[in-house]
Structures are given as structure tokens and as C-alpha cells.
Amino acid sequence: MPALVAGIHAKTMRRVVGKASKRFALAWMAGTSPATTAGVFLSLVIFAAPALADEAFVTAQGADALSIVDLSKMQTVATLPIGGKPAGVAVSHDGARAFITSPEGKFLTVIDAATRTIEKRIPIEGGPLGVAASPDGKRVYVADLYGRRLVEIDLANGAQRSVGVGAMASGVAVTPDGKTIIVADRDDNALSMIDAATFSRVATIAVGKHPFGVTIDAAGARAYSANVESDDLSVIDLASRKVVATLKCGSRPYTVALAKGRIFVANQHADSVSVFDAETLAPVQTLKVGEYPEGLAVSGDGARVYVANWFSNELWALDAQTLKVLGKAQTGDGPRAFGAFIRDAD
């Protein structure tokens, strides 16, 4: 129990207490005794909490499925067949939906995250891979690996439009204000900067060799690309559209995540995660993780970093502050989890 309570972050507690308060008011109006009401309150705190745990939506490409991991238990609690070799994932900011790309099946699957059911499949030509949702949840951006384009899907009416980007478009990230989209053009060794309103390419920024995963910070000031072939991370100032630093990582860096004022980079060949200070850009530590780490994402409260290990079929939880391994969960075969795969309990 203590571990479980410790795993519930402040926002969740407020939500639980908020719900309990409503019940308290109802019970009071119905004339229930204070003792019973207190009992209801306590049981709500105890039993409602696990249902509100953060979840990981892990694309298990080999298994052709989505593994949903309860992060308070570090256990796969549901497996959804997806088809088409699912790889990319983006959970909407409100946690209502998850968007899964299937590059071989050429479609995007929209998942109702709460009921864990497939809402719809949207065909996308080419090889849909990297995916990100607009902060308001109204649009989804999908990189077509083979078609040199980024596709925008308007979820209200299903309309699609695309903008030309570079070769082998991979990772996608959106600024918190929703105004700018960054795409990793893998085989061009560059990032494309897209203006979301006009859906046009406003800049290309040369980075290291074969950028794959991209991430943007909470302030919308910097973007980061993990460059697979040059074994480094490019730090980009979005206002000036320039690389301001290049950080040496382990062998084959693939994805990047930000938590607790630190930068985390998954190194596929090194079976490790490189950690840097986001302010000074100095290396902090290199953590050994499972075999062939791929997707990286952060818990809703920023306290934990999760890494999907493709070879060993595991999701590992790391403490973003202490940098200790907190737990491991088995997933379906070949977890990629390429994108923002955490569903915040709030």
C-alpha cells in the first residue's frame, strides 16, 4: 500500500478527494451517519486510486498489438490487437484517446483510452510512423516515412491534408501552444519546421546524422533530436531555428524525453539511457536499461521516465530524480512505443 500511495501524484489525489467530497455532500443530504460517510470516503481513497493510475500505451510491433501497462503495478493489464505492425503512438493531452500508426497496414487507429476499445481506423497512404496530437486534441499529425510528407487529420470531419517534408520522415513533436510542428527528416539529416495554422514548411534545420526521435520542451523554446548515426543529440533553439549544442550519447541514440530538468536519451546499441542536465547540458549519468531501448516517455507528474526495450520485451520505470530503476513490466513482442505513450491519470 505505501508504494501505491506514493505512486499517486498530487493531481490524482485532488481528483479523488474531489469525487469523495461530492459523495460526502450527497450522503449528508440523504441523512447518512457521519461514520458511514467517513467509511465511504476512506474506501473511495483506497479503492478508487488504482483505477486512476497512469497507463502506458505500448505498441508491440512484433505482436501486432497494443500492450496497455498499469504503471502503479507495472503490469500489462490489457492487450488490444491492432494489425499492420503498429509502431508510433500518441496519447491525447486529455488522456481520452490514443493514436496508433501501423506503417505496414497504412492506417491510424484511434483508441478510446478509457474503455480500451478501437474507435476507428483511418487509412493513410505510404508508411505512417511518427505521430503527435495537437494540444487541443482536434488534430493528429502523422509522418509518412516513404512519402516525404506530414499528414494532418482533422478528427472532427476526417479531412486530411499534407505538407512536404524531407526524406524518411520519422519523429513528430508539437509545441505546447500548438503553433509549430517539428518533423525528423531521417535521411536528410534535418528537421522540418511546420507552421500549424497554414500547414506549410517554414524552415529546415540541419542536425546530426539520421535524426529519429524529436521532443519539444514545456516552454516551447527548445527541440531535441536523437541522431542515430552520429551517436549524438542536437539541441535546437526554436526561435532562432538553430542548433545550439550537440551532445555525445551512447551508440545509436533513438529517442529523447525531458523530466526533472534533465534530458534522457535511449541508446539502442548501448542498452542504456544517457542523462544530461537540461540547463547546463552537462552529462549527469548513463543508466543501464533493458536490451535495445526504443520509446521513452515521462509520467504525468514528471517524476518517472519509462523506456520500452525492444529485444527484451520490457517496459522499465526509472526515477527521474534518483535515476534508479523502479520496476519492469513484460510487454508484447517487440515494443517500439515510438511517441508520447503515457496516459496521465489526470
Add this chain to the structure above:
Amino acid sequence: MRKASVMIAATRLLILGAAAGLAVFLPIAAFAAHGASPLKVVETTIVDAPPGKVWAVVSDFAHADWLPGVARIEASGDDVPDQARRKLIMVDGGVIEELLTKRDAERMLLGLHREGDDVKRLPATNYTALITLRPAEGGKTQVEWKARFYRGYPNNDPPPELNDDVALAAVTAMQRAYLAALKAKVEGK
């Protein structure tokens, strides 16, 4: 629409042409273009010898001439990960170059990456292997040979001879042959 499909066809030809060009003129390309879906093959065997004895053979990256079809080996880099390379000079005259990516004696784990792809020899690309030894019952050793790779065709809609199933079957057969050869070498049969 018609223009787009012509362009895609042209791009495909270009990719195939580039791949053929690489195979002929630049057999040592570190990383080839590949698609969105890595494949995995895990094969295991039990070797009737203690792990230390099996590790002595597996970890000798520069002298793995027990690998099937290999006539001799040219190696460099002193078994240092990310530096050590070996050229497998095949009996048929072909050459396969591999980079050592991991060599962990404590965990008895060896990693390698095949540099440059020849889909005529192996209809797969970006072949990376991880060989792990674990103690088994009766003083024997379990050897796991697992690989990550992509199908031979680097784009969507592969031709039948370069699709996922062909790549999976070829890598499975290759790794089974490797394990059988390792077993024979260590057991002295």
C-alpha cells in the same frame, strides 16, 4: 495521381539501383536505408559444455572460422566494441563484414552488426545479433542467438522475394546453422 505513382515507381527503381550500386561498389556501408518494421528471430540451443568453455569460442570475435561457409577471417580492432571488425571471407569468394557492438564477459553477451547488406546472400538488411550464454542443467550451456533486422526491400509493398516472411525464414535458417556449428565446434564433433 498518375504522376505521383510514376514518381514512386521511379523512386523505387532509384532505391533498388542505389542498393545494387552499393552492393557492387561499396560493400561496406555502415547503415542501409530501411523501413518501419524491424523483425526479430530468437534461436536457442543447448551445448554440452560449461559456459566458460562456450564463451571462449563465442567471444573470440577475430577467429570465428567455425561459422558455416567461412574460409578465413581478417580481423582488426582487438575485440574492442564499436571498433573491432571482421571480414568473413566465404568459401564461395564472397565477403561479409561485421562490427563488434558488445562484448560483456561477465554477462557472457556478444553483440555484432553486419555492415553493408547483400540481399542476394541474405534477404534481410541491417542485421544486428545478440548472443547470450546462460548456465543450463547438468553443467551445460544455453546459447541464445537473437537478431534484429529488416526485410530485404527497404520500402512498403515489397516484392515476394524480399518480404518479411522470406527474411524471417532466411535469418532463422542461418542462425540455426550458426548454433549447430558452434555446438559441433565446442563439443568437438
